[in-house]
Amino acid sequence: MNENKKPDLKVSILAPNFCKGGIVRAYLLGKVFQKLNYDVEILGFLFGENVYPEAPHDLSVFYLEGCNYPEFFGASKKLLNKIKGDIVCAVKPKPTSYGVALMDKIFHHRPLILDIDDWELSWYGGDEWQYRPNFKQLARDVLKQEGALRNPEHPLYIKWMESSIKHADAVVAHTQFLLNRFGGNYLPNGKDTDLFDPDKYDPQISRENNGLSDYRVLMFPGAPRPHKGLEDVLMALDLLNEPDLRLVIVGGNPYDNYDEKLKERWGKWIITLPPQSVEEMPSVVSAAHVVVVPSRDTAIAWAQFPLKLTDGMAMAKPILATRVGDIPTILNDTGYLINPSSPEEIAENIQLIFQDLEAANHRGKMARERCIKYYSLNTMATTVSQIVSSL
Incomplete structure (x- = not known):
């Protein structure tokens, strides 16, 4: 144009x-x-x-x-x-x-x-x-x-x-x-893949700027709601009990106090970052080691195309997501798919990803290529x- x-x-x-x-x-x-x-x-x-x-x-x-x-x-x-x-x-x-x-x-x-x-x-x-x-x-x-x-x-x-x-x-x-x-x-839901370009951001600098340098970051760049399955990730972190793992939630929940309820029970695993503008979000997502989209099997989740899915795909991040709705079609073997409401599977796949982070990052690059082709x-x-x- x-x-x-x-x-x-x-x-x-x-x-x-x-x-x-x-x-x-x-x-x-x-x-x-x-x-x-x-x-x-x-x-x-x-x-x-x-x-x-x-x-x-x-x-x-x-x-x-x-x-x-x-x-x-x-x-x-x-x-x-x-x-x-x-x-x-x-x-x-x-x-x-x-x-x-x-x-x-x-x-x-x-x-x-x-x-x-x-x-x-x-x-x-x-x-x-x-x-x-x-x-x-x-x-x-x-x-x-x-x-x-x-x-x-x-x-x-x-x-x-x-x-x-x-x-x-x-x-x-x-x-x-x-x-x-x-x-x-x-x-x-597409993504501005020119703005969300991993080559423009340094993950380590982003972690330093957001106080995340000491952690392996599982990121959820969206608003926590019950159907989004964050409780399953937090139960998986309980199972793993590895002190440097954190679930980083970006923006919080403007609808109700659900995120506060999560913190009451699992506060030791949760880090929250403040709301970000559209232009700031790619830099924040670059801090993630893994983007998690653990949707539960509900009508609400089936109807939605999770924006955080293309956040992670565009930024070439390993994505851990559930087989719910269109998610398997969107990822198409470029992420790590598990059954919904399964903390045990989440824990297993977190271990799998970090045991071979190079292979996981390769999948992330494939996800970005797919995002550019189908969701740009x-x-x-x-x-x-x-x-x-x-x-």
Whole structure:
């Protein structure tokens, strides 16, 4: 792409929350559209104290403070007036993104792409979830100041959004599970493999800068959640009981206190690093000896394409991951695959990796080659270009 060429068109990407909750995917899509010479703006709401992670410096962002109904109607109107794109791309089928995009489609008739990076209803029990209140409960949920239905994230609204997916002009999803459920085009989570380039970073310097020089580092560059299987890694460290092994968690958990519960039980094995910007993350990942992606066998995990998987692949790290969802297909023999919820297998493979770290690092180099071929921004841009052409 000619960097000096005037952008062809403008795309407005609607993120549901500038504090996690899809913002990383929005940044990634922004980079993809820039590859296609689009002018990009990312808009949405901030439900939280701070934007996390911070936006790449070359992406334009605008957000409003998140709020509940009925104030959310007015906030949505303000956001609608800020949308300037020729195309609108909504991340996640949520009222805070796709709901606003559907209103824009009604009023301004702009083409709408829906990006699905998770099965949102799976967090509430999936197809088993029902909302069947009696009259009094419904009145409380609607009328009380803290009523459940005042929250735009209520699963009832998510269910409505999922039933409205057919109104998007194009749908993209990043796992086979999501494609089977919602249809659309396959657009997995890629990585900026020029930014995430191991030759640009010195692992030893990164370990020194982050206080990790004395340790063999198992890194999880994401938010701890029960379905992500970090408890299994920590139980494996208990089994091994080798004093220089550490699980390094980058960024912590902005959703609840789950990471604090992990520290209460396994604090001696855990080191936490503060939140990192997109540009800072490659340097931090370079400090890892091994990247761990120990997802458990749940519907939530099956629906997700773990971003930390391509973090590790792009940085040519040995990857220890479970046979859950698309993970085996993504790695395709370039990592160490184990069964989910198996601390014993994790322990065995940690020993295997460190017994022959040279062989493990060779697998990491193969993983980077695979990431460049199948999960780079260029590969994503080819798919997106075809989708936009078909609108």
